[in-house]
Amino acid sequence: MAxxxxxxxxxxxxxxxxxxxxxxxxxxxVSQSSLSRTVTSLEKKLGMLLLARTTRSVSTTEAGQRLLDSVAPKLEEIEADLQAIAELRERPVGTVRISATDYAANQYVWPKLQDLLRQYKExxxxxxxxxxxSNIVAERFDVGVRLGDQVEKDMIAVRIAPDETMAIVAAPEYLGERPAPTDPRELTAHNCIxxxxxxxxxxxxxxxxxGRRRMEIKVSGQLIFxxxxxxxxxxxxxxGLAYLPKALAEQSVRSGQLGWVLEDWFPTLTGHHAYYATRRQSSLAVRLVVSALRGN
Incomplete structure (x- = not known):
């Protein structure tokens, strides 16, 4: 049977x-004749009469009614699902999943999304x-936030923050117990976080x-977070010593609670970007989130 x-x-x-x-x-x-041919074709495929036709009315046969009782709820469910999907393009509804480091989330993501959430309650x-x-596609994230050089090349990425400088800091209490390192290689002798x-x-x-010199140092210490x-x-x-975004530690340095260590060795990295897989598949909600993160 077809x-x-x-x-x-x-x-x-x-x-x-x-x-x-x-x-x-x-x-x-469609035309009445075309619709009649469609129903007749369906009856031939099933091998039974589904509609009883007269010159004045149309009604379902027993077989036709049984079929509709079974199929109609499923068709209505499909229609509702398709409508729900269409709404994702027409208004910002549903959940947008974002992957970001804790620092980026606090510094660049959460502050920029609060007004958007107040505006769009759904x-x-x-x-x-x-x-x-994480691979945001495999892990089912809609948007990722990473430093620019960490974004995969096949993603669409937009900058949301200036370049990021990393810094090494320590408390006066720690530096009072041992001399601060003057060369990166001396970090291996310190208690590093x-x-x-x-x-x-x-x-x-x-x-x-x-300058043009670059070093990558593997450190150790009592604490891992x-x-x-x-x-x-x-x-x-x-x-101990901590390697952190400079902006995160600046207030503590200004207050005297922390001090810079090896300041002339601080690297500046490409700033944070928001990225996602493709423009064609992104919902209105995702586009609004990315726009908010850009500051538009």
């Missing part, structure tokens, strides 16, 4: 509801802190630059 076409079932349903080929044809935007944001450089990178199951390398703010807190309490 498989009925979904459009044929929709046509049958409309004729049965209207009890008229004329009214149903007008709603579908919009939902899921903001996940992640140092793992580390950051765990989940995807590589390793610790973050401290990248340093001075996966959160920049805990690293900052540990540094403030004198537990």
């Amino acid at each position: 498989t009925p076409d979904l459009n044929d079932l929709v046509a049958l349903l409309l004729v049965a509801r209207e009890r008229s080929f004329t009214r149903a044809a007008a709603q579908l935007g 919009l939902r944001i899921e903001l996940i802190n992640d140092y793992g450089l 580390n950051l765990r990178l989940p995807t590589k199951d390793t610790l973050m390398t401290w990248e340093l630059r001075k 996966n959160n920049s703010y805990q690293m900052l807190d540990a540094a403030l309490k004198g537990f």
